[in-house]
Amino acid sequence: MKAELSEQILLKGLAENDSKIIEIIYKNNFASIQSFILNNNGSYDDARDIFQESMIALYEKAQTDSFVLTCKINTYIYSICRRLWLKRLQQIGKYSNQLDNLEETISVEDDLDIHYKRDADFKIMEHALSSLGEPCRSLLEGFYIKKMDMQQLSELFGYTNSDNAKTQKYKCLMRLKKLFFAQYNIGE
């Protein structure tokens, strides 16, 4: 009971991007994933990438309202990493059937499909943002990612007042939206 409770707390912390909690999950899981990747033709960088991607997938799952984790966090992370790594090996043509499987796994295909879709959306957004040019890109990033308020932003960019900055932000947002949907709808 107690273990279940603390797993819930960990997932809640992860969903809130709480660095202390993320550190705990990292400590508990990274080493085993790293040795799994290293033992299966991977490098240290691969281990880091795959592990972080599994954390992102878990984060995405933890965010949904209907979220229930039917297994332990470490089983989930291991299952995701195993799937991700299999896919990566297939992509580079190094696929081997004898991928170590020492731990139990659960089926994560559905979750990963959602994850890949979201990842594709993020790539479109990233691309739209980078083709936006400056200062639009930095202005929108400041507002939406760094969560700065209009006052701070207008000072940073040298607008005479925050209303002007706000108008500029909307103009940029409309351009971003156009760029985003142009790509997004092709993808559909």
Add this chain to the structure above:
Amino acid sequence: MDDILLLQTIERYIHNKMDAEERAFFEQHRKNVPEVDQLVVEHTMFLNQIEDFSANKNLKRTLNEVHSKLLSESVINEGVVSSSNAKVIFFWNKYKKVTAIAAVVGGAIAFMISGLVAYFAPQNQQYLSQLGAKVELQERKITALNNEIKTSKIPENVVIKSGGSAFLIDGNGYLVTNAHVVEDATFAVISNNDGKEFKAKVAFKDINRDLAILKIEDEDYSPIKNLPYSFRKNNLDLGEEVYTLGYPNFPRNEVVYNIGYLSGETGYNGDSLSCQIQMNANHGNSGGPVLNKNGEVIGVLSTKQLKADGVTFAIKSKNIYKVVDEIKKKDQDVRIKINNTNSLKGDNRVHQIKNVKDYVYMVKAYTK
């Protein structure tokens, strides 16, 4: 302008910032005008996309920070000594005797060879050119320079000995550069792309590793909490794409970007302190950072081969750690903490450069 007003209204509607009356009015308007209805749906979806995107970016940042933190605390490791200890001990026990015999034989041969090599070897310096700016400036009095840069912090009546590039390793004002960039100078003025100048002194020099540490001693300098790049401690990947920022147009204050790839794990004639990079570097690039695609510093650019095109060498970044350890050994009071957080991973190149360039400085070294 009308579009903006409409968008603002829609955002207020989505974020529930309308009072009841306005809300009712707007909902009626939605029903009557399908275009507005469509716009509300579209914008809601778009804002969710941005929200998710930002959350993802911020999560990635946290993950990288946690990763670097745990690495620096040795809670996790990436193939540096500690993980292979067990293996080393195992092999040592197994091959103890063989090793002892090999050591004796090897030792004797090594002495012979090193004697021969010392006797016959050509001087490396003939084939390598240090990338430090050996400018004609040497003879030029500083008064001439003062005309160029009116607010220069270089004191009057000193001679600029040499120069190159340098970059911060600790936001509290420590930079690394090549020892040959500062030569035998004791002071330097550093300036970045914006032309901001700071006074610095040469805190330490390691001629064997060709590295020097500069310390900013200037009240105008305000410490930086987190540098964007981290430093790679473990081995390098051949073929990895790398880039550098530096001041090849010395003494012109313009930071220049350059790319290449890691072409050899060792430097000139197998020198294991450095590595080989395929890149067209110029004098003045010396002391600049060499970064990989993740924004990790893998080395300090130092020399190029004279008779081959584009063959450049960089001192591996783990040597920076060694030099800093030496300083600490010499002077217990020095507190240098090499930055280990990285906020560049996953960013595109243009963005990375924008974040890095403020921390790469041009060095003008002089003696009082």
